[in-house]
């Protein structure tokens with residue numbers, strides 16, 4: 001075939017391509033109108049009976065050279081794209097998405113703001129063990145100027161024989177200490193029926209990684225007027241994580257903080273693999289503040305500082321880590337909690353790092 005013949009044929013194909021494009025978009029416009037009619041009539045958008053009729057019509061009229069199965073396949077793709085065109089805004093743009101709300105959501109926890117561009121620290125013991133233990137950590141935090149304290153009263157442990165937490169007694173201890181030091185409490189709630197009760201004790205309801213897709217719990221947390229810290233599931237994709245947050249906001253509560261805490265991979269050097277790139281992705285895709293839990297992601301005390309620096313450098317709104325007066329005797333996570341002197345050294349280093357970062361950001365703008 002001569003070159004000019006090839007060019008001529010391609011030109012013809014291009015003319016058809018443009019006609020197809022025009023027809024596809026014309027079809028799209030009509031399909032959207034059909035969607036509006038369906039909304040008015042309150043009928044479902046997906047109509048398999050209608051799609052079957054169209055496929056049968058295609059089969060009857062197909063003159064080739066394409067196989068009927070091939071053209072039907074192409075039409076099924078068109079149906080799918082058409083249904084997407086008919087979807088309402090909520091499904092196309094989630095309530096948690098930046099598309100829906102371009103400005104940052106600022107979560108105010110007793111005056112401590114997450115999402116306003118400043119970077120904070122959420123510290124505290126893994127589990128509440130006693131009043132004295134929590135008080136000692138709170139005292140050290142207060143000395144460092146920190147007001148956001150985490151602590152587990154209900155502990156979802158891998159083994160049912162491990163320490164399960166003090167329950168309501170643990171929440172009472174947290175509240176007592178927090179009031180004494182004018183601090184805010186973040187604590188995990190496991191059961192949807194405990195959400196109401198927890199409002200008397202906590203300033204932020206935590207939904208843990210193992211419960212990220214406990215939809216009843218998400219809905220219950222979405223119905224109350226209290227910030228929620230939602231941890232990423234052990235093996236959850238970012239999309240699943242974002243959709244879990246959508247369950248909360250869809251019930252009316254938009255005070256949501258997302259927490260990257262590492263995901264399960266084949267790597268054994270750390271307890272989980274910290275997915276640091278999730279931070280800017282979540283900040284791009286959603287308007288919610290993002291926290292990095294360096295304790296549970298690494299499971300290693302020696303990695304807390306470098307990963308915390310990475311979290312601050314990549315734009316996390318807060319770093320979360322665990323502190324215990326005597327980690328060796330801690331009832332949970334003893335290998336990864338910092339003692340008080342380690343916590344002080346950690347804070348000094350990170351405060352310096354945070355101001356250097358703030359300085360360099362100011363320089364670059």
Ligand SMILES: C=C(O[C@@H]1C=C(C(=O)O)C=C[C@H]1O)C(=O)O
Nearest residue numbers: 031034045046047050051079082
């Ligand atoms: C356009 C419609 O909605 C959907 C899309 C279809 C299409 O693209 O042809 C067919 C059936 C429905 O699943 C319709 O019902 O006619």
